[in-house]
Amino acid sequence: MSERLLCALDDIADGGSRGFPAAPGGFIGLFAVRRGEAVFVYVNSCPHVGLPLEMQPHRFLDEAGERIICAAHGATFRVEDGLCMAGPCEGEGLEVVPVRIEAGHVYVPAKAGL
Template identity: 70%
Template sequence: MTDERRLCRLDEIPDGQARGFPGAAGSFIGLFAVRRGGAVHVYVNSCPHVGVALEMMPDRFLDGAGEHILCAVHGARFQVEDGFCISGPCAGDSLEAVPARIDAEGAVWVPADAGA
């Protein structure tokens, strides 16, 4: 089994919203998680277009309707469920998904090296 690190508790991410997190130790690239009910989708916080962080303000990863992940720099929109870019300069590309699991106590875990 690979080493894991705890991001947070699922209930620390409001349903239908997102939250950013630091990446692996020593990394400059962070992670973010989007909650949909009892599920969480975690991605590396890097737009596939030019590698910039997606949000301009902390934890602002979703469009105004909360339907899509939005790159604040170039306006690319990504599906929450799989990170696939549906519009913008990187249409057809995808965000880098991070495997995540929720334990019996409601903690969200990702690989220790996620975002490295």
């Protein structure tokens, strides 16, 4: 599987999130949430109507930093697997992007977000 570098691990604050625009030729951006040395990456599209999740750059988490939140509909998602816990898409999930971390860098499949 061909991969691309998403960012350095340190580009995402521990306990925070960060958005990434679509890859060249892509249509949908990605976002990442960091928990220590773990990074969870998802396609930036709410399963309810396909809108990007954030209204402000890099703001994907609720006030407590515990759940991913859709700014348009208020749906909340678990960080660990993207499952919608409440809102109009309850029981559905965000599109998970496989992640590989090596030498302080975060890699995703080259086709992620296409």
